[in-house]
Each structure stands twice: as C-alpha cells, then as structure tokens.
Amino acid sequence: MDARDLARQVRAVGSANGLRSVRAAWRRQRTDARDLPRRGPERARVPGAAEGADPLPGGGLVRFARSSLRVRVAAGGAVFCGWDGAEPEPSYALAGSCPDADVRAVMEPDKDGWRVVSERVTVMVSRHGAVEFRTPGGLLLRKDLPPRWWDPLGSRDGAEPRWVQRSETAADAAVFGLGGRASGPRLGEGSYRLWNTDPDGTFEPETDPLYITMPVQLVVADAGSHLVFHDNTWDGRVTLRAGEEGAGSGHDRPGGCEVRVDGGPLRYWVIPGTPARILTAWTALTGRPALPPRWALGYQHSRWGFGSAAEVRRVAAGYRERGLPLSAIHLDIDHYEGHRVFTVDRERFPDLPGLAEELRTGGVRLVSIVDPAVKEEPGNPVHDSGAAADAFVRDAHGGTVRGVVWPGDAVFPDFTDPRVRKWWGGLYAERLAQGFAGVWHDMNEPVSFAAFGDATLPRSARHALEGRGGDHREAHNVYGLCMARAGYEGLRELHPDNRPFLFSRSGWAGMQRYGGTWSGDVSTGWPGLRASLSLVLGLGLCGVPYSGPDVGGFTGSPSPELYLRWFQMAAYFPFFRTHSAITAGRREPWEFGPRVLEGARAALRERERLMPYLYTLAHGARQSGAPYVRPVWWGDPEDRKLRACGDAFLLGDALLVAPVMEQGATERAVRLPRGLWYDTATGEAYQGPGQVLLPAPQERIPVLARAGSVVPVAGDDGSVVLEAWLPAAGRTGGGLLVTDSGDGWAEPRTERFTSRLADGTVVVTRDGHDEVGHAVRVRGAAAQ
Numbered sequence: 001m002d003a004r005d006l007a008r009q010v011r012a013v014g015s016a017n018g019l020r021s022v023r024a025a026w027r028r029q030r031t032d033a034r035d036l037p038r039r040g041p042e043r044a045r046v047p048g049a050a051e052g053a054d055p056l057p058g059g060g061l062v063r064f065a066r067s068s069l070r071v072r073v074a075a076g077g078a079v080f081c082g083w084d085g086a087e088p089e090p091s092y093a094l095a096g097s098c099p100d101a102d103v104r105a106v107m108e109p110d111k112d113g114w115r116v117v118s119e120r121v122t123v124m125v126s127r128h129g130a131v132e133f134r135t136p137g138g139l140l141l142r143k144d145l146p147p148r149w150w151d152p153l154g155s156r157d158g159a160e161p162r163w164v165q166r167s168e169t170a171a172d173a174a175v176f177g178l179g180g181r182a183s184g185p186r187l188g189e190g191s192y193r194l195w196n197t198d199p200d201g202t203f204e205p206e207t208d209p210l211y212i213t214m215p216v217q218l219v220v221a222d223a224g225s226h227l228v229f230h231d232n233t234w235d236g237r238v239t240l241r242a243g244e245e246g247a248g249s250g251h252d253r254p255g256g257c258e259v260r261v262d263g264g265p266l267r268y269w270v271i272p273g274t275p276a277r278i279l280t281a282w283t284a285l286t287g288r289p290a291l292p293p294r295w296a297l298g299y300q301h302s303r304w305g306f307g308s309a310a311e312v313r314r315v316a317a318g319y320r321e322r323g324l325p326l327s328a329i330h331l332d333i334d335h336y337e338g339h340r341v342f343t344v345d346r347e348r349f350p351d352l353p354g355l356a357e358e359l360r361t362g363g364v365r366l367v368s369i370v371d372p373a374v375k376e377e378p379g380n381p382v383h384d385s386g387a388a389a390d391a392f393v394r395d396a397h398g399g400t401v402r403g404v405v406w407p408g409d410a411v412f413p414d415f416t417d418p419r420v421r422k423w424w425g426g427l428y429a430e431r432l433a434q435g436f437a438g439v440w441h442d443m444n445e446p447v448s449f450a451a452f453g454d455a456t457l458p459r460s461a462r463h464a465l466e467g468r469g470g471d472h473r474e475a476h477n478v479y480g481l482c483m484a485r486a487g488y489e490g491l492r493e494l495h496p497d498n499r500p501f502l503f504s505r506s507g508w509a510g511m512q513r514y515g516g517t518w519s520g521d522v523s524t525g526w527p528g529l530r531a532s533l534s535l536v537l538g539l540g541l542c543g544v545p546y547s548g549p550d551v552g553g554f555t556g557s558p559s560p561e562l563y564l565r566w567f568q569m570a571a572y573f574p575f576f577r578t579h580s581a582i583t584a585g586r587r588e589p590w591e592f593g594p595r596v597l598e599g600a601r602a603a604l605r606e607r608e609r610l611m612p613y614l615y616t617l618a619h620g621a622r623q624s625g626a627p628y629v630r631p632v633w634w635g636d637p638e639d640r641k642l643r644a645c646g647d648a649f650l651l652g653d654a655l656l657v658a659p660v661m662e663q664g665a666t667e668r669a670v671r672l673p674r675g676l677w678y679d680t681a682t683g684e685a686y687q688g689p690g691q692v693l694l695p696a697p698q699e700r701i702p703v704l705a706r707a708g709s710v711v712p713v714a715g716d717d718g719s720v721v722l723e724a725w726l727p728a729a730g731r732t733g734g735g736l737l738v739t740d741s742g743d744g745w746a747e748p749r750t751e752r753f754t755s756r757l758a759d760g761t762v763v764v765t766r767d768g769h770d771e772v773g774h775a776v777r778v779r780g781a782a783a784q
Helices: 003-013 015-035 275-286 309-321 352-361 381-388 418-433 472-494 526-541 560-570 594-609 611-624
Strands: 042-045 050-056 059-064 068-073 079-083 106-110 113-117 122-126 131-134 140-144 148-152 162-169 174-179 190-194 213-221 224-230 236-241 255-261 267-273 300-303 328-331 365-370 402-405 408-411 438-441 502-504 649-651 655-657 667-679 685-695 703-706 710-714 720-725 733-739 749-758 761-766 775-779
Touching (some): 015 402, 015 408, 050 106, 050 122, 059 113, 068 122, 140 224, 140 267, 174 526, 190 213, 213 236, 213 275, 224 275, 300 309, 309 352, 365 418, 381 418, 418 472, 526 560, 526 649, 560 594, 594 611, 594 710, 611 710, 611 733, 655 667, 703 720, 710 749, 720 749, 720 761, 761 775
Parallel strands (some): 059 106, 438 502, 720 775
Antiparallel strands (some): 050 059, 068 079, 106 113, 113 122, 131 140, 140 162, 148 162, 174 213, 213 224, 236 255, 402 408, 655 703, 667 703, 710 720, 749 761
16 A cells, blocks of 8 residues: 555544554454465366266256266246255355255256256256256256366365356346446446455446445346356356357357356356246245335435534425425434444434434434444443453454444454344344434445455454354355344344334345345446446346435535436435435535426425335335336346346336436437337327437436336325326236335235226226226326
8 A cells, every 4th residue: 555545544534543444454464364274285176077866856966076066946946056065055145944846846867967847947967067057948048167166285274165167148148236236237248256345435337346246147138037146155256258149150159157256165046037037036035125114215315424413403494494305314423422333422412312203293214324343442331242242253363353443443243143133133222212213234344444455354253154153254245234134133123013124235145135225435426326327226136126326426516417317316216315425515405506406306296206106116026026126128128229228227117217317418318118108297109119319308307107007106185196107009007006004014905907998098997896996197198
C-alpha cells in the first residue's frame, strides 16, 4: 500500500481507526502466515476410467479409478451430482433436509456409460467422467467435463484439495446470476470471483466482486433453460466464455464455463425447465422468500448522518407537509453511542421509544442498522455477555480474533454456531424496546478495516460451522447468511405475531429465507444507476426477490436529473429507499428543486397506487419464488434480442418498465416482448415483438401494460380497483389479487380474475364467476 492509499484509508475511517487498520492488517497477515497451511507439492488427479455403477434411489453411484460420482434426481426435478463422496448435506443453502429422491428415476447402462431418465431431464454419465444434461427430447442443456483435483502431498493439517470443473453450454446460451453483479444482468465473458467483498468505496458496473456472491448460474438458450448451483462456500472463481454459432467450417463453438474453488466439496445441483419453473424448484430447495410486512413495500428514507431526533422529526415533517407518502425512516450508525451496536446516543436521541411512537402514529416506522462487530471493551454489556457465552471468533490457538470497525477495536460473533445465533437473536429485544420495526444488517461480509490486503477476518480464524469445525476460508461467504438467520429467528421469537423486516448487505444462497438485501454503496452517477438495475435483476434470478438500490447513489451529490431518474426507476423496485453517506448531502426530494419534487411526487403517487399489485407480487414470490422484477425475456426466453436487453424490466407479468439511463434523454427505445402493449400514460397500443420509440419527458419514464392484464390498484378512497387493460382481439387475460392482515401470519386470500371481450365490452370475472367484488376501470381504449 502506498502513501496515497494509506491517506485515503485514514480519511475514510478517521485517523485513530486508520492507524488501527494498519496494525490490524499486519496482525491478520502474521496470523495467517503462522496458522494457515502452506500450499506445497500437489498431485493432479482426474476421475480415470469407470469401473462400474451401483443403482441407488433416484439414480446411482458411478465408480471411477480415482473417484466416484453420485447422481440423484430429487422429487421436483432437481438433479444432485456429488464427486468424491460429497453428499447434499450438510449445506447452508438447503432449507431443512435434502428433498426425497424421485424413485421413478433409475440408473441404467447406456452405450458409452450410464443414464438416468427422469420426467424433466436425462443425465448421461460417460465412462471417463463427463456428465451431460439433456431435455426429454434429447437436446443438450449442459455438458460437464471430467473434473480435476489438486491434492496436497504429505500430511499438512487443514490443507484442502482444490478443484476445477469445466463445462460446455449451447452456443447461443446467455448466463445470468452469480449473486449481486453490477455488470449484468446478462454476464459477459470474463472472470467473476466468489468471495463476498466490501469494495472499499463505491462501485460501478466494472467493479467485481461485491457484497453477495453466489455460485448460482441461470443459463438461457434456445434448447431450454437450466440453473446450476455449485454448493461450495469457499473462495473461488467462475470464468465464462461466450459461444459462437457457425464458428469454424460451419460448426458451433459451445459456450464455456470454468469453476475453480480453493477447497471444499465438488457438488452441484442442476434444475431444468422454464425460468418460472426453475425459480419455483430452486426456492423449494433453498427456501421460499420471506414475506415482508406490507408497510415495507412503501417508500423509505435513510441517511448516514441524521445526527439527532430533531433532524429525524424535521425530515418526517417535510414529507408530511408536502403530502409525500413515507413508510419508514432508517437510522444509521450515528444514532449509536460511539458506534457501539445495540446502544443509543442519549444526548442526540434522548427518548428514542417516544420518537418511534410519535412517528408510528403518523404511519412512519423506524428501522435500525445492526453491525456484527462488537467493540472490545470490558463493561460494554454486549461484549461482556458475548465473552461470557464464548460467542466470538477465535484463532487457531484459542485467542479471540480482533479487528477494527467503526467503534474501534472489535470482536466478531461466530454466527456459524447455533449457540451464538441464539445469544445474538436475543439482543434484538433491545432494538424492539427502542421502538424499531425492522433492522438492516451492514458490514457483515464481514468487514474488518485493513490498510492493505483483504478487509476481513484472518482466513485462519476458527469457526464452529454447526459443530464440524473449520476456518474462515469456508465460513466467510456464509457469515452474513448466518447473521441474517440469527436476527430473523430472534425477531420471530421476540415478536411472534409479526413478520420480521430484515435485509442484509451480505449473504449467500438461501438468504431469501430471512429477508432481502440492497445494493450497498453504489456510486453516484449514471453508471451507478445502470448497476442498480443489474443487481436487482441478477439477485431476483438467484432467488432473492426483495432488493433495491440507494436512490441517488451512496456518495457524491447527484444532479437533479440523475436523482429524479433514479427515483423514478426505484419506484418500481420491491425495496424503495433513498440513502446516502454522511458526506453526500441530503436525499429528500424537495432538496433538488420544484420540478424534481413534482416528478418525485408523481412517482410516489404511482407507487402508492400500485401497492395492491406489489403486495400481490410479494405473496407470489413467497409462494413460487418468482421475482417481482423480472428480465423482459421472462415469458419468452427463446427471443435472443430480449436476452440481450438489460435496460428495462417486467414488474410481474403485467407491466414493462423502461427507466431512463442516459443524461438528457427525453425519449426511449424500448424492446417489447411478443403481444400487444399499451403505454400507460397515453393508452397508445404497440405490437411486439419489436422495438418502439417512446416519449420519456422528465416527469415520467415509459411504463407499458400487457393487453388483457387485470392489475389491482388503490382507488382514491383506498379501496382496491381492478385496472383491466383491453385484451387483444380473440384473446383473454387475467390477474391476481392477494390480501391479508398486512404484517402477521394469517392465511392470505387470493382472488383470480379473467378478462375477455364480449360484444366490444371488457368483461372481468372472478374465479370463474360472472361478477367481481371490486370496481373495474377499463384502460387501453385508445387502441380501438
């Protein structure tokens, strides 16, 4: 690290913590040099020739000269492959136990090896270890080449074999996912690291990795779609290579993927099907998304640096006086006493429960930040109770691992220990007593400030890992996931009648079980706006439907135009929040001038109008895993032009949103999926597939409705109105409305609607009946 880097570090975290971060970096480096096994001579290994196969429920075990492969088709169609004795469990990704085997799937000999035939996929295993996944019609979805291992020679405690697996996909395949990636949503050629990372400053589309990495790929091709998940939490890298049709004498060059991991098992799942069916099966495997309370779908305001209760009241009053709906205000680390978690600065917030009650009376909730690092300070109740519970991460010699975060010298709970999760979950009683209605987890990659090297815990740090034991190389990527579990389970126990509201900056596969996430520190600028959409789309395709960015970017001062365009886009995201750094200025809409205020007012009004639809989508995500925000190819993955479209999105099935992503733009080219679409502002009709040019004045962004859609919206009096968009001639349409108590566990009520044309009139029926119990507003008449 040069002097300029050190100066930046000191400015970022303060002079005292800046110097501590230098010491912490040296301490971490020395600890790992002492305690991590050195990588010495290694032996390369491949499976070798097959020696036989043993049928087992759902598939079988193929024995090779130097390895073995277990193939198991689970009920629901997901296929598990485990090399070298790897089993589906234990796994941080799976929700509960592994699903039962599909007993109808049987391994049988084939001309070049063995095959397992199931309802949705055929798995072919060659005599040299290649594995093919084919559709029932015989089309190739994926071919995994024989893997390669590098085993350590000699006895070196803690040394792990590393491995690489190369795969081939169709020449036209498009890859999405890998967690939260700023360069998507379609991932281009290149290398993507699998290591949850705070990028140490704001990020743009070229920044990689970020806070949430997942070895989850959704692959879309003409032959069909599939998801592949390598269930391994170690540091690794995925390298993608695009295919080429007609390459070399008319032959296609397949797409390529290489997965390299530094240790742990080689095991993976493959799920074939349509995107909707894949997400249903994926979230059945890893857990259905948590359903947020209804108020959490409203607009939320945050800032690092409110500074006092008076400032919070001023901001809340500003929204109220201007008639702008506000659902929650978030308090960052500045409300803590000396940045100590689970404390309150009594000088700045003398009566936090009173403030929370005052805000709640006006319909505004308080949400608290929660960081994992605990200030190492005898007399600090959280530190002392954690020390008494032996809750903190230790090194290989039994000493407590120390790092540096906002409160200074800090220790870190080991959330991979069930005892520690129980202890930590109980601490949220203090947050509830202060009147908070929800929490957001930050700095949980985990981060420990470092002047150089990796800003996290030593890789040699020891973790419980549910009693198995291991080090931070294996635990790092699931640290945030396990913290989210601790918080979610604690809140459920402490407040059993209410659904918890929790979102986390870091996580891993399965994190949707406990809540959502947000962008983290996205840069202020037009590239940051584009990265925000990539993150929301990519996370949704990995099974995490509730997410959104810091509107306006985390640092820097957005121009009025950029702020408004960001605000307009985010108004259609599940998690809608403004947020900024302590040095980045205000983010209230009225701070950007009267024209921006009116544009933001219109966006907020539309958000409130769509609340019944958004809440229906939230229940849909809970039931099936389908994301609220979907790529435009969601219903038509065979359309290659749609696969390449990363600047628009579907909100559910009914709406297509085309945010403005270029400075000064007042119109937008929009690529439409097939079918008839209506501009919701003008009612004008457009036929897809194809590209259209739509007006995008500063006051709004283009939003189109699918013909035949029945969209539940809020009427002027708060009742639910059905907005029925004129069906195309000879076609029908429909929609859903899901309602419940708003924040409890009562069973929801679902109403299904069908729309059709009868003698030139739009008729909407409910569940096959002739009448609906809601007012109907027909839209799209300009098409006639």
